[in-house]
Amino acid sequence: xxxxxxxxxxxxxxxxxxxxxxxxxxxxxxxxxxxxxxxxxxxxxxxxxxxxxxxxxxxxxxxxxxxxxxxxxxxxxxxxxxxxxxxxxxxxxxxxxxxxxxxxxxxxxxxxxxxxxxxxxxxxxxxxxxxxxxxxxxxxxxxxxxxxxxxxxxxxxxxxxxxxxxxxxxxxxxxxxxxxxxxxxxxxxxxxxxxxxxxxxxxxxxxxxxxxxxxxxxxxxxxxxxxxxxxxxxxxxxxxxxxxxxxxxxxxxxxxxxxxxxxxxxxxxxxxxxxxxxxxxxxxxxxxxxxxxxxxxxxxxxxxxxxxxxxxxxxxxxxxxxxxxxxxxxxxxxxxxxxxxxxxxxxxxxxxxxxxxxxxxxxxxxxxxxxxxxxxxxxxxxxxxx
Amino acid sequence: xxxxxxxxxxxxxxxxxxxxxxxxxxxxxxxxxxxxxxxxxxxxxxxxxxxxxxxxxxxxxxxxxxxxxxxxxxxxxxxxxxxxxxxxxxxxxxxxxxxxxxxxxxxxxxxxxxxxxxxxxxxxxxxxxxxxxxxxxxxxxxxxxxxxxxxxxxxxxxxxxxxxxxxxxxxxxxxxxxxxxxxxxxxxxxxxxxxxxxxxxxxxxxxxxxxxxxxxxxxxxxxxxxxxxxxxxxxxxxxxxxxxxxxxxxxxxxxxxxxxxxxxxxxxxxxxxxxxxxxxxxxxxxxxxxxxxxxxxxxxxxxxxxxxxxxxxxxxxxxxxxxxxxxxxxxxxxxxxxxxxxxxxxxxxxxxxxxxxxxxxxxxxxxxxxxxxxxxxx
Numbered sequence: 180x181x182x183x184x185x186x187x188x189x190x191x192x193x194x195x196x197x198x199x200x201x202x203x204x205x206x207x208x209x210x211x212x213x214x215x216x217x218x219x220x221x222x223x224x225x226x227x228x229x230x231x232x233x234x235x236x237x238x239x240x241x242x243x244x245x246x247x248x249x250x251x252x253x254x255x256x257x258x259x260x261x262x263x264x265x266x267x268x269x270x271x272x273x274x275x276x277x278x279x280x281x282x283x284x285x286x287x288x289x290x291x292x293x294x295x296x297x298x299x300x301x302x303x304x305x306x307x308x309x310x311x312x313x314x315x316x317x318x319x320x321x322x323x324x325x326x327x328x329x330x331x332x333x334x335x336x337x338x339x340x341x342x343x344x345x346x347x348x349x350x351x352x353x354x355x356x357x358x359x360x361x362x363x364x365x366x367x368x369x370x371x372x373x374x375x376x377x378x379x380x381x382x383x384x385x386x387x388x389x390x391x392x393x394x395x396x397x398x399x400x401x402x403x404x405x406x407x408x409x410x411x412x413x414x415x416x417x418x419x420x421x422x423x424x425x426x427x428x429x430x431x432x433x434x435x436x437x438x439x440x441x442x443x444x445x446x447x448x449x450x451x452x453x454x455x456x457x458x459x460x461x462x463x464x465x466x467x468x469x470x471x472x473x474x475x476x477x478x479x480x481x482x483x484x485x486x487x488x489x490x491x492x493x494x495x496x497x498x499x500x501x502x503x504x505x506x507x508x509x510x511x512x513x514x515x516x517x518x519x520x521x522x523x524x525x526x527x528x529x530x531x532x533x534x535x536x537x538x539x540x541x542x543x544x545x546x547x548x549x550x551x552x553x554x555x556x557x558x559x560x561x562x563x564x565x
Numbered sequence: 566x567x568x569x570x571x572x573x574x575x576x577x578x579x580x581x582x583x584x585x586x587x588x589x590x591x592x593x594x595x596x597x598x599x600x601x602x603x604x605x606x607x608x609x610x611x612x613x614x615x616x617x618x619x620x621x622x623x624x625x626x627x628x629x630x631x632x633x634x635x636x637x638x639x640x641x642x643x644x645x646x647x648x649x650x651x652x653x654x655x656x657x658x659x660x661x662x663x664x665x666x667x668x669x670x671x672x673x674x675x676x677x678x679x680x681x682x683x684x685x686x687x688x689x690x691x692x693x694x695x696x697x698x699x700x701x702x703x704x705x706x707x708x709x710x711x712x713x714x715x716x717x718x719x720x721x722x723x724x725x726x727x728x729x730x731x732x733x734x735x736x737x738x739x740x741x742x743x744x745x746x747x748x749x750x751x752x753x754x755x756x757x758x759x760x761x762x763x764x765x766x767x768x769x770x771x772x773x774x775x776x777x778x779x780x781x782x783x784x785x786x787x788x789x790x791x792x793x794x795x796x797x798x799x800x801x802x803x804x805x806x807x808x809x810x811x812x813x814x815x816x817x818x819x820x821x822x823x824x825x826x827x828x829x830x831x832x833x834x835x836x837x838x839x840x841x842x843x844x845x846x847x848x849x850x851x852x853x854x855x856x857x858x859x860x861x862x863x864x865x866x867x868x869x870x871x872x873x874x875x876x877x878x879x880x881x882x883x884x885x886x887x888x889x890x891x892x893x894x895x896x897x898x899x900x901x902x903x904x905x906x907x908x909x910x911x912x913x914x915x916x917x918x919x920x921x922x923x924x925x926x927x928x929x930x931x932x933x934x935x936x937x938x939x940x941x942x943x
C-alpha cells in the first residue's frame with residue numbers, strides 16, 4: 180500500500196510541475212481536444228507542451244508497456260494516475276482512436292514489428308487513426324460487410340464503402356474491416372491498416388442533426404494495401420473486431436459518470452425554485468448518476484483483475500449511454516429557452532443543443548442499446564434461443 | 566479502497582450464503598408465518614446467528630465482537646434478503662450496535678454480551694409518523710429528578726415487542742424539525758408507562774406502535790450527549806439505510822434469480838418464454854439495475870468503513886437506488902411469472918412483500934432522492 184501511496188505523491192507532484200495552467204481549465208468545445216496527427220494544429224503552446232511532456236513520460240498511454248511508448252503502469256497505478264489527473268482538473272493530453280482502440284488491438288493481436296512501428300507513433304500523437312467498420316448495408320449486422328480486398332499476391336486491392344467513419348476527413352491512417360473471403364461470413368474478414376493518402380481513398384463528411392460532421396462516408400476505389408499491413412491472421416479479423424468492440428463499449432460506457440461533477444442538479448440550484456417536478460427529476464437522475472459512478476468504479480476494479488464477465492462491457496455501454504442521453508434531456512429542460520440558441524456567441528455556438536442532439540447517437544454507435552440487451556440476455560443471463 | 570471483496574469477505578459471503586440457504590430459506594419464513602409466531606422470527610435461529618459470529622460483526626473487538634465493518638454486515642444482510650430470513654439482525658446487530666458503540670462502558674457491558682450470545686434483541690424507536698422524518702421527532706423527554714420522563718408515541722418499531730431494550734430518540738430541546746435538541750435513551754422493555762400494540766406487517770414481520778406515558782429513565786440511560794443525540798442518530802441512520810439497502814440487493818437478486826429460472830423453464834406457444842426478445846430485454850435491463858444497486862451499496866459501505874464524510878450522500882444514493890432496483894425486480898418477477906406469480910404458493914410474492922416493507926425502513930426512494938438533492942445544494 181505504501182508503495183502505491185508513494186506513487187501517488189510522485190505523480191501528483193509531476194502533474195503539478197508539468198501541467199500548464201491553461202490545461203487545467205474545462206474543455207469548452209471539441210476544438211480544445213488534442214487529437215494529434217500529421218495535420219493537427221495545436222490550439223495553444225500549452226496544449227502542445229502538455230501532450231509532449233506526457234508523451235515523453237509515456238503518460239499519454241499510461242498502462243502500455245514502456246517499450247511501446249507507454250509508462251508501464253499497473254492497473255492500480257493507472258487508476259491512481261487517473262484520479263490524480265481528475266483531482267488536478269488536468270485535461271487529457273491526447274485523445275485518439277489509436278489510443279482507445281487500435282492500440283489495445285495491436286497489443287493483443289499485432290506482431291512484434293507492428294507493435295514497435297505503430298504504437299509509439301500513437302503514443303506520441305504523430306498519427307491520427309480512424310476506424311472503418313460500418314457500411315451502408317451493415318449496421319447492427321456488421322458481419323454482413325462487403326468491402327472486398329482482392330488477393331493480388333503481395334497486396335490486396337480494396338474496393339467498397341464505409342460509413343460512420345469518425346473524423347475520416349482528418350485521419351492519417353485507417354484500421355479497416357475488409358472481406359477477404361466471400362464464401363465464409365465470420366471467418367472471411369481481415370483487419371487491415373492503411374494510409375488515408377493511398378490513391379483511391381476518398382471521404383465525404385455527413386452532416387448530422389447537431390449541424391456538425393464528426394462522421395464521414397469513406398470510399399475505396401482500387402486501394403492497394405501491402406500484405407504486411409494485416410493485423411492478426413488472414414480471415415480472422417472478426418476476432419480482432421469483437422475484441423475492439425469490447426473496448427469501444429468500455430470507453431463509451433464511461434460517459435454516464437461524466438466530467439467529475441458530483442451532481443447535475445447542483446449546477447442548476449438557482450433555477451429550480453419554481454420547478455418542483457424538474458427538481459425531482461434531477462434528483463432521481465443524480466441518484467442514477469452517482470450509482471453509475473460507483474458502478475463504473477466497481478466494473479473497472481473487476482475488469483482489471485479479470486473478475487468481470489467478458490460480455491459485461493455491453494451492459495456498461497447500455498447503461499452509460501442511456502444515462503448520458505437522459506442527462507442531456509435534463510440539461511436542455513433546465514436550460515429552457517436559453518438552451519435553444521443555435522449559433523449565438525453566448526450559447527457557445529449552440530453547444531447545449533448540439534451536444535444534446537449528438538448524444539442521441541450514443542445508444543446507436545458501437546452497438547445499439549437493443550443489441551447490447553440481446554448480448555447481455557444471451558451471454559450473461561444465459562437466456563435460451565437465438 | 567477496492568470495489569471488490571477481498572479473500573476474507575468472499576469466505577464470509579460463502580459461509581453466510583450456505584448458512585442462510587440451509588438454516589433459514591424461504592420455507593423457514595413460511596413456517597413462522599403459518600404458525601402465526603408472535604415474534605415473527607425464531608429465537609433459536611438468532612442463537613445460531615451468534616454461533617456463526619454474525620451478531621458481533623460490528624461490535625468492537627474490545628467489547629468481545631469481531632470489529633468488522635459495514636461491508637461484512639452487508640454480506641450477511643444480502644443473504645438474509647436473498648432468503649427472506651426473518652431475524653433481528655438489522656435492528657440489533659447493525660443499527661443498535663452502531664448506537665451502542667457511542668455509549669459509555671457500563672451500557673456497552675450491559676448489552677453487547679447478550680447481542681453477542683444471540684439472546685438479546687433491541688428495538689429501534691425513531692419513527693413517529695407513517696413516513697420517515699427523523700428531524701421531526703416530537704416525543705418529549707423532560708428532566709425529572711436524576712433522570713428524564715418520556716411522553717409521546719412511536720411506530721414502526723420492528724420486532725419492538727420482542728425487544729429487551731428500545732433505543733428511543735426523544736426531544737429534550739430545540740423545536741420539531743431541528744436536529745439539535747434530540748437525545749437517545751436506552752429504555753428497558755418492562756419500563757412502567759410503556760405500552761405496545763404489535764401488528765403483523767405485510768412481510769410477516771412484527772412491528773409495534775408504542776405509547777410512552779410518563780416513562781421514567783435515569784440519566785444513565787442516555788446514549789451519547791443530551792441534546793446532541795443527532796450525532797449518534799445520524800450514524801444509526803447511515804448504518805440502517807446502507808444495511809437495509811444491502812438487504813434489498815439480496816431481496817432483488819433473489820427475486821431476479823427465481824424469475825430468470827422461470828423464464829428458462831416455462832413453455833408457451835411451443836417455446837421456452839425466455840426465448841422471447843420482449844422478455845429478454847426486460848430481463849437484461851433488470852439485471853443492469855440490480856448491478857448498479859449493488860455497486861451503490863458497496864460504495865456506501867466502503868465510505869462508511871473509511872469514515873469518509875461522503876458516506877452520508879452515498880447512504881442515500883444506496884437506499885434510493887436499491888429501492889428502485891429491488892422494486893423493479895419484484896414487479897417484473899410477479900409479471901413474468903404470470904398467474905402463478907399471484908399465488909401464495911409461489912415465493913415471488915413474498916419477495917414483493919419484503920421489498921415493500923424494506924422500502925419504508927429509514928426513508929423511501931423519494932425521501933432519499935430528495936436528500937441527495939439537498940446534500941448537493943438544491
